[in-house]
Amino acid sequence: MSRPAPRLVLHGGAGVIDPQHFPEARREAVRAALERIVLEAWALLQAGAAALDAVEHAVVLLEDCEFFNAGRGAVLNAAGEVEMDAAIMDGRDRRAGGVAAVCGLRNPIRAARAVLEDGQHVLLGGQGARDFALARGLAPADDDWLVTPERRLQLQRARAAGRVSLDHDEVYPSPSGERMGTVGAVALDAEGHLAAATSTGGMTNKLPGRIGDSPLVGAGTFADDATCAVSTTGTGEAFMRGVSAFDLHARLRYRGEALDVAAQAVVEESRRFGGSGGLIAVDRHGNIALPFDTPGMYRAFIDRDGAPRVAIYRE
Ligand code: ASP
Secondary structure, X not given: OOOOOOEEEEEEEEEOOOHHHOOHHHHHHHHHHHHHHHHHHHHHHHOOOOHHHHHHHHHHHHHHOOOOOOOOOOOOOOOOOOOEEEEEEEOOOOEEEEEEEEOOEOOHHHHHHHHHHHOOOOEXXXXXXXXXXXXXXXXXXXXXXXXXXXHHHHHHHHHHHOOOEOHHHOOOOOOOOOOOOOEEEEEEOOOOOEXXXXXXXXXXXXXXXXXXXXXXXXXXXXXXXXXXXXXXXXOHHHHHHHOHXXXXXXXXXXXXXXXXXXXXHHHHXXXXXXXXXXXXXXXXXXXXXXXXXXXXXXXXXXXXXXXEEEEOOOO
16 A cells, blocks of 8 residues: 655644734734745655654744744743743654753753653653753753743733733733744654654743643644644643543544544543643544634645645634
8 A cells, every 4th residue: 555645734823813903914924934834844744854853843943933832932931931841752653752841942842852862751841851951952042032022911911810821812902913822743754654743832821830731742742653643732731631632542543533533522522621722633644634622723734735725713
């Protein structure tokens, strides 16, 4: 049987993304960024790169883009700090690496990859994660790089309202109007291998030390060549309680559900745990699914004709 062609899907977070407070010019800039990034990572896959390298590269680009809640532009916790979570997983053998509540790194996903390659542990947190990354030559970053004026304003407003919020769920107008979120990528490569990566600043005004679903294998990130690769976005606590990424894998593996049916069910299930959001997934046959139960989810993929597709709302 011939192998399915490579596939690539990205997300930039799910949420309300209120169009009223999102100027057209800004929306177009975000769409253009998503298109540029999906094309750049796609070029790697087309040139024969491993899915693992393609998803890492896509997430590095998303982290470096200040529109999104990951790396530069990540949201602030209740203490006014950027504490980031990230994970990456290889579907070939389920090797995985993650960092949680880590400060002062430019690209947490690179640190997660370093944890995976090192192989001794799966998840490192806080100062230990930062020390590990710096010892491996990864770039530090200070607040001048990581923190944008928009995020400081978001925190002030979240504090005033006593709210811990998903980045894109805030309803007040912001100067630039954007509501970007967590980022993720899933890919199937030419060898038939799957990989997933997720990176986030978490939720605005979260308690210091709070860790979300993104860096946790089986909650926000999962990949297994036998089934699918998945990255979630939305209320992390719900995806953790739902073990959502693993739930998608399990539905495919043990119940033989189709990817789109299973992915939709997983998002609906997460509502039981008080959350909202969405996920991106690709299965071993090259099918993709991008369900969400919020008004919008930033997303981009390459269609079967090789053309980039970018969407925010139900379009
Ligand atoms: N899932 C992320 C978290 O809870 C937030 C998001 O997706 O925007 O940390």
